Amino acid sequence: MLEIRRLAKRFDPAAPAALFEGVDLDVAAGECVAIVGESGVGKSTLLNCLAGLESVDSGSIRLEGRELAGLDDDAFARLRRSRYGFVFQAFHILPHLTLAQNVALPLWLLDVAEGEARERAGAMLARVDLAARADDWPRHLSGGELQRVAIARALVHRPALVLADEPTGNLDPGRAAAVLELLLEAVREAGAAGVLVTHSAAAAARADRVLRLTAGGLAPEP
Numbered sequence: 001m002l003e004i005r006r007l008a009k010r011f012d013p014a015a016p017a018a019l020f021e022g023v024d025l026d027v028a029a030g031e032c033v034a035i036v037g038e039s040g041v042g043k044s045t046l047l048n049c050l051a052g053l054e055s056v057d058s059g060s061i062r063l064e065g066r067e068l069a070g071l072d073d074d075a076f077a078r079l080r081r082s083r084y085g086f087v088f089q090a091f092h093i094l095p096h097l098t099l100a101q102n103v104a105l106p107l108w109l110l111d112v113a114e115g116e117a118r119e120r121a122g123a124m125l126a127r128v129d130l131a132a133r134a135d136d137w138p139r140h141l142s143g144g145e146l147q148r149v150a151i152a153r154a155l156v157h158r159p160a161l162v163l164a165d166e167p168t169g170n171l172d173p174g175r176a177a178a179v180l181e182l183l184l185e186a187v188r189e190a191g192a193a194g195v196l197v198t199h200s201a202a203a204a205a206r207a208d209r210v211l212r213l214t215a216g217g218l219a220p221e222p
């Protein structure tokens, strides 16, 4: 589903070495890999490169067989809308939309008909056990519940790739474990490829594989 070859990123052209180089990664449909590494090694930057939010210096990123490195901003924006799901620590749940509307948002952006969007958003909210709260407002929800809404929204349009950056970083350990399990299950069920960046060894251990990012690339974590 996702194939990365020899990816390299350098912010400062004058720096003696790239931030990272030689990054190779294959993620199959329905598989979720965790990426760990020292603070500042470039984990979030790597996710941003995969999402087309940062340019890459060299290397190849293929999603569903299509080469993404070098796509222009408009093409990447369209691809993000249709083939990507995002789950971030800071939720990005919109306060003036109900939960159902928040989850339906990716479908609206893809011009899915209103009735179908409502139905699919409702089904995803049921999947994350929040069907009864569909018409409620985000401000009435706990952090763990909001993160479940974010998972529903990330998967509702059946993306090929789900990128998660510290998705449970602000939750207590019990809630974090439940939210992460839900995210992994949802990615598997959707047949998407999942890439999860985390500082939490407990979170990483739940993924199918754990890889450590260093300046020289990604290596399996023993």
Ligand SMILES: Nc1ncnc2c1ncn2[C@@H]1O[C@H](COP(=O)(O)OP(=O)(O)OP(=O)(O)O)[C@@H](O)[C@H]1O
Pocket: 011, 019, 037, 038, 039, 040, 041, 042, 043, 044, 045, 046
């Ligand atoms: N747009 C940018 N321009 C210049 N330097 C940047 C930019 N974004 C990130 N960096 C630098 O690149 C390095 C990697 O940052 P990044 O946030 O990817 O690391 P990280 O591994 O995710 O760190 P953490 O675990 O602390 O979140 C840092 O030194 C950061 O200051």
